[in-house]
Amino acid sequence: MRPIKAIVFEPVCLADAEGAFEDVAPALAELDAMGIQLHAAAEPDQTMYITDNAEGIAKAKAAGMIPILLMNDPDEAQRLTTHNPAGGIVSLLELPDFIRFVEAGAPTR
């Protein structure tokens, strides 16, 4: 995985009918401070696409982006891992660490 420069979020990962999820604001603030573009403004293979469904994973792959699964429901997430997302997170708050992990050259030893 190349260093991440941008992230595209499916709207369903950010809010529902009751409003924005509680982890959205702090996660976006930290990503912004890291200089991550929060709209697609980078090479596709340096852009994460955050989705919680199979269609999103397929859409990201078709666009050459990096499909990252937001694992809301554990059972559904298990099923979706068979669609081979590039990675998975439990909360958007994990995205900054995810990006730092990639930046550090991991996971190769």
Added chain:
Amino acid sequence: MKKVSIYRPTSVDEAIQMLSRHGSEAGVYAGGTDLLIRLKNRLTQAPTYLVDIKKIQNLRYIKEDSQGNVVIGATTKLAEMADSDLLKRRYPMLVEAINYISSPELRNASTIGGELLQEVWCQYLRGGYSCWRNGGYLCYGAIGDNSYYHSAMGGRLCYAVYPGDAAPALIPYDARVRLATPAGTKELTIEQLVPGDMMVDGRIQSHVVRYNEILTEVVIPAPKPGLQASFEKLRPRGVWDFAMASAAISLQLNGKTIDDARVVFGGIAGKPLREHAVEAFLKGKQLTTSLGNEAVAVALTNAAPLKYNATKIDMAKGLLVSGLVKLNAAN
């Protein structure tokens, strides 16, 4: 098992040079009860160059220093700690915890350094899944079977629990460790040593020891008069296993009055979890039979269990109660 090269340095400085030469491809090899299993399980993250520190003479001892601390060399076997009269006399709770670790056979091989720095025992990692600790970008424990070896207190990419029993038991004694590094000796508290998942040299690990550093020594201060401690552990199998939950408690008592307290939970989070809210609650209280039930009300209020492991929180709270009951009965 992949092919490995083994170095056998005879000094800490030599070992650090070997580790530095191979970067994160190298790993310290002592008891082998964790490392060799990672190799046997063909994990991507297992090292290729093993630096065997067993031949280093001055790393295996239990002794008292001139300041009254007890110091334990990193390659000291857990069985030697369990048999130590000095430890039994000064830190009986630590010895109790050591006796809860795995089996007698494994305690004869495992070292205190390896016990403190062991890799997590998540069944997905050990089963070779491509997780955060093994070449991938996903925690299978967060979405799979997380009944036993995963955090009920949240996570940071990886949701495996810190598996050790010695670290939770050392924290109530305010123990520290010494690391040999290329820049000299570094000293850390146990909490600083195992702060939970950290990104260190491009890897996710539970401890902060860098690829070219070696844990050389554990230092335990002399307990003050009136210090009483207890260790409780629940495990999936009654004979030997990792903790579903554990509780290490120390109370600095003045009669029945608690002047100070340490409460550390194991097996429920990515680190030995020091519960400051309970410690603050206990301070100044009288040790009574009902104190445990009162303390539970302020314990682990920020729990964040996964789908299958909420019971860990109930277990930890139960151990807090039983630990305080035990301490009350002993005083």
